[in-house]
Amino acid sequence: MIEVTANLCRGTVFLAGEVLECSVTISCREGNGQGSRGGKSLAWASAQLHCQCHVSESKVKVPTERKTEDVDLTQSTGYTSFVPSRGEKGVCILSTTPKILCCDVHLRPGDSKTFLYRETIPSDAPPSFRGQAVKYSYKVTIGTQRVNSPIKLLRVPFRVLVLYGLGDTSFMEDEDQVDTSNPFLEGQKTRNTLLDTAVQILATVTSRKSPNSYNVSNPNGTVARFCLFKPAYKLGEDIIGTIDFSISTIPCLQYSVVLQCDEHIADECQGQQYNGITSISKHQEFCLHMTKSHVVLPIPLHATPGFITDIVCLKWRLHFEFITAKEPLPDQVTPADQSESALWQGPENIAVDTLVWNLPIKILPMNPIQATSAATVRTPMSITI
The missing domain is CATH 2.60.40.640 (Immunoglobulin-like)
Structure with missing residues (x-):
């Protein structure tokens, strides 16, 4: 049998606009069936990010033209047999282009191969949210298929936080800010990543003491x-x-x-x-x-x-x-002698x-690396095909 394991390299919480990295390991386990000694073959493996929107029909009425747009979007990105949102509740409102991880992989018992999937979360993506009427949920879906076998899907949920104004740092120009790049690195000045910029913005905005x-x-x-x-x-x-x-x-x-x-x-x-x-x-x-x-x-x-x-x-x-x-309430009577006690009866x-x-x-939002500590979802996650 073949086991597919997916692991989010940095954790399960990301900011919109960040690059998500997921390592996918394909392993061949020992089996009892005939032909197991010769190994197993995997026809293909593909990965994709998608966001599902689920609404309460009694509380939310989505316009007909918007439903049509969502269906067309799903169909346009699912032109192959790999449909990551198949069987999911709600409508797929966001999906990235599928990326092929491998094709025609042959593994002998005990062998394993690891592939790295990298994808940028769209900066205009909605955040993960579980409300009373609307829910937004994100998943990395890894689709795999063996020859003459049905497609198997491995879904890894993750959380997206949105920080508005990431591209506008003009309000920080007049502030006495400390560069978040490493001051101990020699040579050219390192460039801050999107996460470094977000952490600096959050620290600036939330530390302003203006009672x-x-x-x-x-x-x-x-x-x-x-x-x-x-x-x-x-x-x-x-x-x-x-x-x-x-x-x-x-x-x-x-x-x-x-x-x-x-x-x-x-x-x-x-x-x-x-x-x-x-x-x-x-x-x-x-x-x-x-x-x-x-x-x-x-x-x-x-x-x-x-x-x-x-x-x-x-x-x-x-x-x-x-x-x-x-x-007005009756006043409390204070005894003339301070050594005496008095009881006020309301x-x-x-x-x-x-x-x-x-x-x-x-x-x-907060630093997504710190928010991972409170996440209920843990990786790696695996499936057997």
């Missing part, structure tokens, strides 16, 4: 002041903010902050109405008689940064809920109002 303060108030007065230390965050970071109640004129009993992503379908593709908001992490605290409090919300590595396509737009926000008292019933506020934030 923004927001006064939170309702028609009855001021509730609090919220301070966010920077406007953009990477996957895996913590969103840290402070809430100042010392300026409030209305008693705040409790507050909660929720990190949410909003999956919005384009107007021409909207079907059944649904709530596309998903809560990721939450911070809740009782704050009566507090002067200051802080908020810490972790951003998971598996989350998808904000993006936009023809079908869906994903945005991130902080959802605040402040529960305030409608009437009222049994309090008339309250709820103040809701949404603050948009920007979440960017």
Whole structure:
């Protein structure tokens, strides 16, 4: 028998525009059947990248002309018997040109041959995403066939992150940046790769400390002041903010902050109405008689940064809920003698109002090499033909 093993050389997470490298090893294993001593032959092996888009039919209505374009695209790239998206759910919206790895390979028992597949992920590709209404998934498909045998497909899933503005680094010109090339190499200055440039952009954007303060108030007065230390965050970071109640004129009993992503379908593709908001992490605290409090919300590595396509737009926000008292609360009596203790008894019933506020934030991808550590898919993967 012949075993085909595929291994993504650098990991399973990539940025759009990067070059994906996959090593494909074809091995001949010992068999019990007749003719195994003479070895086995493989007619051909080919590889291709493709992206599948799966939508919920009740929530998303793709226009008829767009469906036709997707079908024509699939047929134009699948003119051979190798159709990598065969049997997959959804529509193939992106596929690269198939590359032949080998033809007419004869292996004796114990022999193996390794081939390297290299392909550039299109820079305009959508990111990997698993939403309520839309899903984008990427795979490397290796097709193999023995003589007089059906085609076997080995699919290796991987994740794509998108960083917008990779080609525009003008905002970095005025910054005192450190070149990411190796300073210890002699000779000519090495040129930064796309990954080096992306890491430098992410470090520049997400390290800018420009605190923004927001006064939170309702028609009855001021509730609090919220301070966010920077406007953009990477996957895996913590969103840290402070809430100042010392300026409030209305008693705040409790507050909660929720990190949410909003999956919005384009107007021409909207079907059944649904709530596309998903809560990721939450911070809740009782704050009566507090002067200051802080908020810490972790951003998971598996989350998808904000993006936009023809079908869906994903945005991130902080959802605040402040529960305030409608009437002033009785003051706490402070004993004249500081050595004595006092117990404040709150009222049994309090008339309250709820103040809701949404603050948009920007979440960017992280270094894909670091994101690989949180990936659930591991390589190598193999198939027997």
